[in-house]
Amino acid sequence: MRVGFLNINWADVLDVFLVSILLYQVYILVRGSIASRVFLGYLFVYVFYLVVKGLGLGLLTAILQYFMGVGAVALIVIFQQEIRRFLLIIGKSTVYTNNGFLKKMMGNSALDLKGKNLKEIVDASKTIAANFTGALIVVNKRDDLTKFVETGELLDARVSKPLLVSLFNQYSELHDGAVVIVDGVLKAARCVLPVADGVDVPSSLGFRHRAGMGMSEATDAIIIVISEQTGKISLAVEGELHSNIPYNELESRIEEYLASDVQRMRK
Numbered sequence: 227m228r229v230g231f232l233n234i235n236w237a238d239v240l241d242v243f244l245v246s247i248l249l250y251q252v253y254i255l256v257r258g259s260i261a262s263r264v265f266l267g268y269l270f271v272y273v274f275y276l277v278v279k280g281l282g283l284g285l286l287t288a289i290l291q292y293f294m295g296v297g298a299v300a301l302i303v304i305f306q307q308e309i310r311r312f313l314l315i316i317g318k319s320t321v322y323t324n325n326g327f328l329k330k331m332m333g334n335s336a337l338d339l340k341g342k343n344l345k346e347i348v349d350a351s352k353t354i355a356a357n358f359t360g361a362l363i364v365v366n367k368r369d370d371l372t373k374f375v376e377t378g379e380l381l382d383a384r385v386s387k388p389l390l391v392s393l394f395n396q397y398s399e400l401h402d403g404a405v406v407i408v409d410g411v412l413k414a415a416r417c418v419l420p421v422a423d424g425v426d427v428p429s430s431l432g433f434r435h436r437a438g439m440g441m442s443e444a445t446d447a448i449i450i451v452i453s454e455q456t457g458k459i460s461l462a463v464e465g466e467l468h469s470n471i472p473y474n475e476l477e478s479r480i481e482e483y484l485a486s487d488v489q490r491m492r493k
C-alpha cells in the first residue's frame with residue numbers, strides 16, 4: 227500500500243502497533259515518577275539524534291550515538307524497579323496463568339486448599355484484629371517464598387490460632403515484621419517484606435500496609451494486614467490493597483483467591 231511518498235505493508239502496521247503498546251506500557255509504569263522525566267529526556271535526545279543523523283551531521287551524530295550508548299546502561303540502572311515490575315507483570319499475567327500445561331508442569335498445589343489450615347489463620351486474624359494488635363500474615367499460593375522466609379526467624383511449625391495470636395502479641399520477641407505460611411506450615415516469623423513505593427500507593431498508608439502491598443506485587447501470595455491503629459483487616463493481592471474486609475467475608479475471600487486461577491480478587 228502507498229500513502230503519499232511512504233510505502234507501507236502489513237508488517238509496518240503490526241510493527242507500529244506493537245511499539246505503541248510497548249511505549250504505552252512503559253508510560254503506565256513510569257507515570258508520575260521521577261523516572262518518567264528521565265524517560266522523556268532520553269526520548270527527546272533520541273529524536274534529536276534521528277534528526278541530526280537524517281541531516282548528515284557526522285560529528286554530532288557520533289557524539290550523540292556515544293551518549294545514547296552510555297545512556298542505555300544508565301537507563302537500566304535508573305529503571306531497575308520499573309523493569310522488574312514490568313517483567314513480573316508479563317511473567318504472571320501471560321504464560322503461567324493462561325497456560326494449563328505449564329501450570330501442571332510447575333505444580334498445582336496452591337489450588338488444593340486442604341492442609342492450608344485457613345480456618346486457623348482466619349480465626350487468629352479475627353482475634354488479633356479484635357484486640358487491636360498489628361499483624362502481617364503471608365499465605366502462599368504458587369510462588370516460592372523461600373527468600374522471604376530466610377529474612378526471618380525460622381520456625382517450621384504447624385499453623386494454629388493460639389500460635390499466631392501469641393506471636394503477634396506485643397510482648398512477643400517475634401511480633402515485629404511478617405509471618406510467612408507455606409502450605410499450612412508457619413515457616414518463619416519476623417520476616418522482612420519488600421515495601422511498595424509506586425505512585426499508586428496512597429501516601430497516607432503506613433509501612434505495614436505498604437509491606438503487604440509490596441509482597442503481593444512481588445509474588446502471588448495473599449497477605450493479611452491487620453492494623454494496630456484501627457483493628458481493620460485488609461487483604462493485599464496482586465499489588466492491590468482491599469481494605470476493611472468484613473469478618474464474615476474473610477475466609478471466603480481468601481479461599482476464593484487461593485483456589486482460583488484468576489489473578490484479581492473481587493472488590
Ligand SMILES: Nc1ncnc2c1ncn2[C@@H]1O[C@H](COP(=O)(O)OP(=O)(O)OP(=O)(O)O)[C@@H](O)[C@H]1O
Pocket residue numbers: 360361362401402403404417418419420421431432433434435436437452453454455456
Ligand atoms: N518491610 C516490612 N516487612 C515486614 N514488616 C514490616 C515492614 N515494614 C513495617 N513492618 C511492620 O509494620 C510495623 C509498623 O507499622 P506502621 O505503623 O508503620 O504501619 P501502618 O501501615 O500504619 O500499620 P498500623 O495501622 O498497624 O499502624 C513495624 O513495627 C513492623 O512490624
